[in-house]
Amino acid sequence: MTSSPPGDPPLSASRRATLAGCAALALWAFLAPLARLAQPLPPLLITALGFAAGGLLGLAVVAARGRLGALRQGGLAWAHGVGGLAGFHALYFAALALAPPVEANLLNYLWPLLIVLLSAPLRGLPLGRQRLAGVALGAAGAALLLGGGASFPVSALAGFACALGAALTWALYSVTAARFAAVPTEAVAGFCLASAALAGLGHWALEPPAELTARHWLAVLLLGAGPMGAAFFLWDLGMKRGDPRLLGTLGYATPVASTLLLAAVGEGRLSGRVLLATALVAGGGLLAALAGRREVAKL
Template identity: 45%
Template sequence: MHANLYALGAIALWASIASLGLALTHVPPFLLTGIALIIGSLPAWPFVLRDPSQWRVPLRTLALGVYGLFAFHFLLFVALRNAPPVQANLVNYLWPLFIVLLSPVVLPGVVLRVPHVLAALLGFAGAAIAIAGGRGLDGTLAWGYAPALASALVWATYSLMTRRVAAFPTTAIGLFGLVSGVLSLLCHALLEPATSLSTRDWALLAVLGLGPLGASFFLWDRALKRGDARQIGVLSYITPVASTALLTVVSDQPFSGSIALATVLIVGAAILGMRAR
């Protein structure tokens, strides 16, 4: 139960990414990600200053962390630039489904049961309705869907593989974020134009970094180390619904029937997934 609470905490923080991003659309994506990830690593620094061994992790573990935090955002931003954003996000939200379905492949001793598969498919149906607003996937096929699919696979496999590498302290997530943030800033320097940030921009970046791109990763790591990856994967379908609902409030859009239907499907999927043994 504690593991699911950690997961729900991360999900709640991730739900605010779209709303915060709405206020930072003028900031180049790699610059935004780099600054936010570095800020997100700050909570781990006091623990590391007291005990530097907290960040002495094997190179394989560090590579996995950078793979998860950096590659996921890199591929997602490439997808959003080369495919319709709503559809690209929809493809990206396949990662909870991949977590559920890949659990028995990556994790020894994990068995995938029929209720898990049904819950994952039900949850994805809800996510599709929430993100696409009940509309079909129109438009021509863009090559940007490939990196969107890849980003989903990256986050799912990262989440599962953290339980296959040697045990590492949760504070090491700060190291993953710091290295990933530096790589993102390098990408900004190479690929994006220079941009000046206002005081308001820095304040929003601090909120984004300390929350959705910071504390959420620490909570997610705790959840994965203590909980059932299949249940956590199903719970993750709450993210697109919560994000869309928050966006309707921030943007003064009405709470549509499609969001209500998505909520019913996702809550049903979560209940079905958690009851499966």
């Protein structure tokens, strides 16, 4: 088959969408450090406030573009959006609160591996040997970070279970996003606000009241502007119109970056194990990227 001509619109759109997904991955590297900055706020309260900030910012952009009509979606689309966003973050923040943050954060980042693997049966996308090799390298890096001296106290089992639940929730939400390709990305603003309301009700019913300081408000605003705001819109574009296999494999770089940032704010320490894991993760992402370029060249 011949190569697509330069400037081919569908190919260009796919590349831009994949780059948008990569930008979301970069923003999510800051999710754990900002969540720790918001401690000791209860998990559901952090979820509610972060989504409220992100949803309101997104709503302002949607309104400015005259696209408020995009918020009118069917019940299944709302269930997918709210269930994925609210479910993942409630579980993730609970994991960070109940377990050692570095270990819980890294265990949650099994979701890139799950995305790559679930893309085959759920979306009919081939993996290929080179992409599987990239997945294996990334998995080895994640395993090295979780093992080799990492501490797993018995009291943290509930937190680790939440981290695993968060990983599965986000992988399923991401892979099934293509089935809602007709739902415009602007609708994510509504999903964020609905998630904020749902988490707020959960906080009111299940968690003790908390007093917010200036540090907490700063953390919430930063969460809403980045990893709990803009990142969702970018990820929605990437998963619906980009390459989920490549994004899932490149997602292995996010736990490395997040771990480095956690160490920088005093929540962990750097070691030779972390540096070796970084090399494995980067190598896996490179293999997947090269596989994607070869597939595109055959189109």
